[in-house]
Amino acid sequence: MNRLVMTQMYEERLGSIHLALKVLYSMVTATISEGSSCALVAEKFATNLPEVLAGRGFSRLLLSGILFDTENLTGPQCTLKDKYMATLLIKGAGRYGCDVRYKMYDLSDLKMGDILRKEFKKLTRV
Structure with missing residues (x-):
């Protein structure tokens, strides 16, 4: 052929x-939605199945994703939806947000090369 x-x-x-x-x-x-993916999932559960969010485990899981994606709600990509859903989920979290932030910036287990590589990524980000 x-x-x-x-x-x-x-x-x-x-x-x-x-x-x-x-x-x-x-x-x-x-559809295009702004916000952390965990905030969007939490919003769907809050409107359709709010009893699922009453459990501490699932709320912590969603809250950890929101806090990580938005740099503990202080990053430039943080939206109002992220903040709103975090306030709904915070009841079951306690000190969890502080612990996540501490572990995110903890360098005690990293070697010198890993630390330099991590800082280099921050400096070269556009």
């Missing part, structure tokens, strides 16, 4: 697959 015939054959097959997927997923719409 020559190359042109093969290309046309594959284009026909891929075109029909693309059309089938377009029909199959025509009801799906893309």
Whole structure:
């Protein structure tokens, strides 16, 4: 088979697959939400299943993700949704946020090369 015939054959097959997927997923719409992924998950649970957030373990898990992503709610990427969801989840956390921040900046287990590499990443971030 020559190359042109093969290309046309594959284009026909891929075109029909693309059309089938377009029909199959025509009801799906893309949404863009700002905030930490854990804040978005916590928001869904707060509106649909608030009793799940009453447990301390799951609340701590979501809160740790929010605190880590937003640098303990002080980073430039922190949104109002992150702060709001953190206040909802904080009841079960206690000193957990302070401990996460301490461990994030703890350098006691790192070697000198690892520390320099970590600081170099901070300086070269644009």
